[in-house]
Amino acid sequence: MTARTAAALAAFARLARHPALRGTDPRLAGTFSLGLDVAGSDLDVVGRTANPERFARRLARAFGGRPGFRIRLRHLDGRPTVVARFREGGFPVEVFAQARPPGRQRAVRHLRVEARLLRVHGEPLRTCVRRLRRSGLKTEPAFARCLGVAGDPYAALLELERRTNAELARLSGKSGGVRRPAAL
Structure with a gap:
């Protein structure tokens, strides 16, 4: 494992314990999990939320001051979906949440x-x-x-x-x- 991968996994572990993600069963998806990250790779955090609008507000309160923060609600696979982007521990982060278990998300x-x-x-x-x-x-x-x-x-x-x-x-x-x- 490279030092960069270790730092990314540590950043994910901090995010996964953050109160804003409590109850979402956060999972790390994407290139860091596979050892395929490149410069600029983001941490793809996938979670579950029963109420995307409320979760979006919670993310905005918790991470809205972080560099590059953006959030949007959209429909994907016919489901309301929250997509938030910001930086954590030197890495770009994308938090993606729907009302389905992370293991069933794309x-x-x-x-x-x-x-x-x-x-x-x-x-x-x-x-x-x-x-x-x-x-x-x-x-x-x-x-x-x-x-x-x-x-x-x-x-x-x-x-x-x-x-x-x-x-x-x-x-x-x-x-x-x-x-x-x-x-x-």
């Missing part, structure tokens, strides 16, 4: 699929995704490109949840391994 589901893909494909996939992430590509599109998965990368990764590890291993079929991305 970010955590993507994380589980990406972790399985990394276990199945190993270092070649990790190297490919890191290279694309450093070039500015988001995590899900980087996985999709490295594995030759067509279509909307966010939806495609969710479709892979139901696949067995053997099926995941065959994703890059024609080349017999993880695809090398085109020149950047």
